[in-house]
Amino acid sequence: ANKKLLVLPGDGIGPEVMREVLRVIDWLDRRRKVTFDLEEGLVGGAAIDAEGAPISDATLAKARAADAVLFGSVGGPKWDGLPFEKRPELGILRLRKELGLFANLRPAIVLDALADASSLKKELVRGLDIMIVRESTGGIYFGEPRGIETMPDGRRRGVDTEVYTEDEIARVARIAFELARKRGNKLCSVDKANVMQSGRLWRAVVGEIGRSEFPEVELTHMYADNCAMQLASRPKQFDVIVASNLFGDLLSDLAAALTGSLGMLPSATLGAPDSAGRRHALYEPVHGSAPDIAGKGIANPCAQILSFAMLLRWSFGLEEEARLVERAVERVLAGGLRTADIMQPGMARVGTTVMGEAVVRELEKL
């Protein structure tokens, strides 16, 4: 059977960067006999406008039936005024929750060609290669009770609940330990165990899994505030980091920003494997919908293309093809092409399409 992909370009620059991935998919079909069945769907503001909700049940059903979802980005000023339950972000939140995509893998990598782009001093980031594993279906994002209530005296009160069961912590910890084992064998688990009860449980469970299942992985625990500090000052001390949904959200964006090349960073969000070993998975760039540059043809398609490389690796075990795509992107950069977001003196500034075409050209050569 062919590999079934659901493509959800979303809003803003989503559709234009997604178009460049299609070139890579086409190349895989022609040259490597790796063939995908593509379906397309709407998500975010685009879905709100056309279907009345940030993601329709039909699209969710397609996502469930697919082997993998390739996601663009959602949101934009047009939908900013909408009430909570109708916002574009709910498209991605529902996908994560309903497909059980609990492990969000966020690499923060500094490619040699782009080491100058970081706001950090070059020697602090050259060769940086961190993997942040963020829990993504639990914690304060979904915990009940939640809401804004009016108290007897007429005043309002906003409530959210951070909840983690030990199973939720254990399964994401296992993913992080496994990744660490394949990489530098170092895992840093992040929490606020000095203040939060869920953090205490987090620390205890990660510690137990480490001792009993991954004794060979060097495990450390760090408070979230300290981790933010350490990332900002000595990021290369980290290999794999695992954190709750909320801490992972902040820390992975922080790590991404430190690379200076947000337009280059992919992510994967994985579910649990079923008895046949199949798992739901969604792949999306770290950058958002960037409404300010949408439609101008200048967005960087690399993060979307590299998200597709992660898809090849994680959903289909196509490690070789994943590497080819990653190498092609690196070579394009080494050759001097740059989109506006990563432009440097002496390089050639190009638009979205030229960048995408260049990646395919490098693939042809590999």
Added chain:
Amino acid sequence: ANKKLLVLPGDGIGPEVMREVLRVIDWLDRRRKVTFDLEEGLVGGAAIDAEGAPISDATLAKARAADAVLFGSVGGPKWDGLPFEKRPELGILRLRKELGLFANLRPAIVLDALADASSLKKELVRGLDIMIVRESTGGIYFGEPRGIETMPDGRRRGVDTEVYTEDEIARVARIAFELARKRGNKLCSVDKANVMQSGRLWRAVVGEIGRSEFPEVELTHMYADNCAMQLASRPKQFDVIVASNLFGDLLSDLAAALTGSLGMLPSATLGAPDSAGRRHALYEPVHGSAPDIAGKGIANPCAQILSFAMLLRWSFGLEEEARLVERAVERVLAGGLRTADIMQPGMARVGTTVMGEAVVRELEKL
């Protein structure tokens, strides 16, 4: 009546850096006829060891009776194994909560003499001067219900509750707006209103206060993840930032780390003024107890001394004296003295005492 100060040196380097502040207090008494009544108390691990709890009721009573509390830092490996309710950190958490110290003011400043110390490129931080206002008696730090429970199936579940009433948000917002008005007239309010209900309320209340009471202050709203990114990449865009207890914890530590000179950063935590205009307040350095260097005489006393300068300003309106202390510290740095944490090539490395003495020598000259 004399000014009543409660001094709580705490653990680790706390006592040794506090000793240097006493020199400054002595100088104020001798040269400026500004006289303090000093009491001392135990907090953190020191209090656990001597009094059986991270802060005793007697010490809390003294804190309540004082005009201001000068706090060192708490914690260390010796007490790491203790159960939640007995940890050193509870000393500071109880002080904040029971004295109603809801507004934690955390300046992130890059002094010219130390611009090279930042992990960020110099041009991105030179002249940086941000004030982060962190709510410090509410949110997930104290919300109920909280705890670790065992579910019917025997598995554990950790719960914390983020709660904010509109009054809690309004009072910290007002402090932030007032600060912004005295500074660059720009306030950035941080939340996750796209995910959290308390964040939606936060955004609404800060917006209302801005429109009705501070229309002249330019107010923006930013998601916490984006704020972490923006701080790490273009910190100078900010003037005053206001955030919840948890986001403020991470973001203020991040901003502190970006300055590269944590050993220089003070903080103030203020309560509400009573009918006579008196407010409880606590002043503490941003750095922790640094157990690894405790007792070696090499800790940087500047953050503790600058915390005392904030105390002069905020608790006693002694703006002139506060400035003198701040200028003395700047001059010592300009003169080339450095403790180990901020050491740079070509400078003179000194210990805690020499640094403290040098500050007093500069005060004598001012």
